[in-house]
Amino acid sequence: MTSLATYRRSVLHAAHLPVYDFLAPSFIQIPRASRVRYISTTRKLAAIPDQSSNTPNPGQSASSNAPSLKKPLTQAQREFLSQAFRVNQAGELAATLIYIAQTPPIVASHPHLRPLMKHMYDQEAGHLETFNTLLAKHRVRPTAMYPIWTIAASALGWGTAIMGREAAMACTEAVETEIGGHYNEQLRVLVDMVEQMEESGEEVGNELKELMSTIRRIRDEELEHLDHAVENEAKQAQPYELLTGIIKAGCRGAIWISERV
């Protein structure tokens, strides 16, 4: 938990921004059973965004039912949401592939890590499913770099795993730090967007509210992975700074590209 606090502080420090309550993990406000280790509710939760409407129903139909305060989303808002969905899907795809590639070598030499690896993989698979569903539902195209990320993530996972447990955990730590920060950034823009809409008397709607709570939940789970990695001696990896530095830079590059391409 100390690492989580340090992490949050460092994010805040880097951003020079006042404290926003959304930065606090949601388990502080809502006691959640899912904090119990090795029990994942991710898959169950992943189905939730789907229930509102699954029938293809594009265009004019959405507006027809109620005379509401809702206005069309602006071009900039739709662009932001499309980019966010695209990059999140790519990130979760990479995360599942990293764990798939890491698990056999790690478990072979450290059998006691099997449940932890499985737990983290299951959560990542749930995240990926969530974003796959959201992309299809909201008609957002996936990144064109899909095959490249597939290869890169598998290579990264496998490469760090054969370097040993510490390197594998350093990889997890580096990736989760970047991803956690990335989700926080998205939440900040979403909070800003929602505030603007409320100020101008627009109705925000469940779609965006649900999206925010989904991202908040996933962000918390990523930070949990970060804790697990640190608990498993990620910092002991040699050469730690170089390894995490390279992986973090790679993540930022991949995020930048996936938002655009």
Place this chain on the structure above:
Amino acid sequence: MASKIRTLRLRPLNAKPCNRLYHSYEHPPPPGPFNAAETSILTAALPHIPSHGFTHTSLARGAKDAGYIDASTNLFPSGAFSLVHYHLYTQRMALARHKHILEASAADGKPLGVGAKVKALTWERLMGNKEIIHRWQEALALLAQPSNVPTSVSELASLSDEIWFLAGDTSVDTSWYTKRASLSTIYAATELFMTTDKSTDFADTKEFLNRRFTDSQVVGGAVRSVGEWVGFTAHAGLNVLRSKGVRI
């Protein structure tokens, strides 16, 4: 990260007309490419196309019918091409109303599969050109003009996207691209074929279309994404090494 918020706020809202962005189910859709005046003139112009073609004459008659003075055709800087664009746009939007396909069931009572819906919707779209097919080569000439190419390409891509979406396809991997590219190619080729088809009820066009679908295997066939293939190959390779006792 602060810069992101700033760009979100500062970016001009009408930077570029780009469809295929986040589709909301709660917020009304963003305005289409045509405003109210343009829509009423273009709608009135459509019935004149079979006799006057995709021309300024049809546009002028539409303006007159809609109660505008003749000069209101100045509203359309791209001239007759606006008629082509409007035809493509309205025909694309009309696909969502084909409930008999979207909610249909096959002979055995099961709902139609994605592939069957893609085929049926593609055919419906082609039939949207039935009344104006003898004029369509004029439209193709306009679509191919360099200044109009971005709109032409974007409309074709939007059509493919619409068909796959309506058919209920939910793939969001590399096949998202291959599916849309294949369907765009098939549609464009069949549309061109249809302009020279003299058979009754466009039977030859239908056969041509079915053959394109069979050749490409884009529906119901074995479309494998590159990523899937690479992943499978790498995985198989690792397993072979593991079976040989290599600890990786």
